[in-house]
Amino acid sequence: MTSRDRILNFFRQHPGQFVSGQDISDQLNISRAAVWKQVKSLREIGFHIESKHSAGYRLVDTPDLLLAADLKQNLDIRLIGRSILTFKEIDSTNTRARQLGHDGAEEGTVVIADRQLSGRGRMGRSWVSPAGVNLYCSILLRPQIPVQQAPQLTFLSAVSVAETLHEFCGLSAGVKWPNDVLVNGFKIAGLLNEMDAETELIRFVVLGMGINLNISAEQLPERQLYPATSVALLTGQPVDRLGFARALLQRLDGYYQEFLEQGFAPIRKRWEALCGILNQRVRVEQGTMTLEGTVVGLDSDGALRVQSEDGNIQRILTGDIRPL
Ligand code: BTN
Numbered sequence: 621m622t623s624r625d626r627i628l629n630f631f632r633q634h635p636g637q638f639v640s641g642q643d644i645s646d647q648l649n650i651s652r653a654a655v656w657k658q659v660k661s662l663r664e665i666g667f668h669i670e671s672k673h674s675a676g677y678r679l680v681d682t683p684d685l686l687l688a689a690d691l692k693q694n695l696d697i698r699l700i701g702r703s704i705l706t707f708k709e710i711d712s713t714n715t716r717a718r719q720l721g722h723d724g725a726e727e728g729t730v731v732i733a734d735r736q737l738s739g740r741g742r743m744g745r746s747w748v749s750p751a752g753v754n755l756y757c758s759i760l761l762r763p764q765i766p767v768q769q770a771p772q773l774t775f776l777s778a779v780s781v782a783e784t785l786h787e788f789c790g791l792s793a794g795v796k797w798p799n800d801v802l803v804n805g806f807k808i809a810g811l812l813n814e815m816d817a818e819t820e821l822i823r824f825v826v827l828g829m830g831i832n833l834n835i836s837a838e839q840l841p842e843r844q845l846y847p848a849t850s851v852a853l854l855t856g857q858p859v860d861r862l863g864f865a866r867a868l869l870q871r872l873d874g875y876y877q878e879f880l881e882q883g884f885a886p887i888r889k890r891w892e893a894l895c896g897i898l899n900q901r902v903r904v905e906q907g908t909m910t911l912e913g914t915v916v917g918l919d920s921d922g923a924l925r926v927q928s929e930d931g932n933i934q935r936i937l938t939g940d941i942r943p944l
Pocket of ligand 1: 711713714715736738740741742745755757809810811812829830831
């Protein structure tokens with residue numbers, strides 16, 4: 621943890637109280653000059669810290685920033701979130717997490733940015749990522765599973781995002797194969813999972829999640845496959861991004877632990893429960909090919925099982941699904 625984060629934690633442990641520079645210095649074993657420098661730096665990023673002669677410093681107000689120290693506080697996690705890196709601005713959290721993966725960073729490392737300059741979406745699309753409103757998060761995992769099973773983790777992240785939207789924001793979010801999270805047909809989150817593997821061996825997987833929390837209608841991208849929305853647009857209330865991010869990390873960690881211990885079955889069950897199209901008739905569009913049938917579930921490699929009129933089960937691995 622950086623000195624700045626440690627000082628911030630110290631303030632948070634003394635809510636509403638003045639703490640002297642000398643006390644901070646003694647307790648954290650940081651020089652007085654460094655304390656002064658870090659208080660200055662906290663003020664620069666938007667913390668309102670009052671100072672009073674002979675009393676010391678007092679934290680008065682906190683900006684809406686996602687900081688590693690706050691994200692980590694009292695998280696009850698085993699793997700995901702052991703190491704959290706936060707950035708005010710970055711090209712793409714997925715790109716950074718991949719670099720970290722190549723550099724040997726530990727499993728469960730989380731990269732979060734306030735703004736992405738080149739946020740990436742699926743199929744080479746970009747992901748609109750303005751500052752101060754949403755959650756842009758990537759998680760580095762090193763599961764020891766066969767390459768073909770890597771898509772299972774996409775369903776793990778989709779379920780975690782949809783359930784956190786329900787638990788934390790009261791929204792009934794559903795999942796849409798393969799990896800969209802929608803509320804009433806409006807896209808609220810996108811997932812971009814990337815893998816680095818050598819033949820049969822997974823080196824790492826990056827789970828990338830972009831969740832529209834407080835983005836306004838004007839900031840939303842032009843309509844793509846689905847119209848987009850955000851939590852604030854749906855509920856009329858801004859969401860506490862920090863609380864949301866913490867709840868999401870907690871859930872992801874729990875489900876990843878369960879996945880490592882019990883395999884894909886529990887996640888598949890949850891995904892099927894959240895998938896609005898189970899037992900429904902759909903049209904699958906794969907380039908110029910289309911197919912109609914009833915969705916009957918998910919295979920262990922992430923393929924969607926669609927039963928056509930003649931009773932045959934088709935395994936769908938790519939394409940767009942539209943309910944009929
Ligand atoms: C989609 O096209 O639906 C997927 C969008 C994924 C966006 C997230 S934001 C955090 C992470 N970093 C990126 O560059 N992309 C993903």
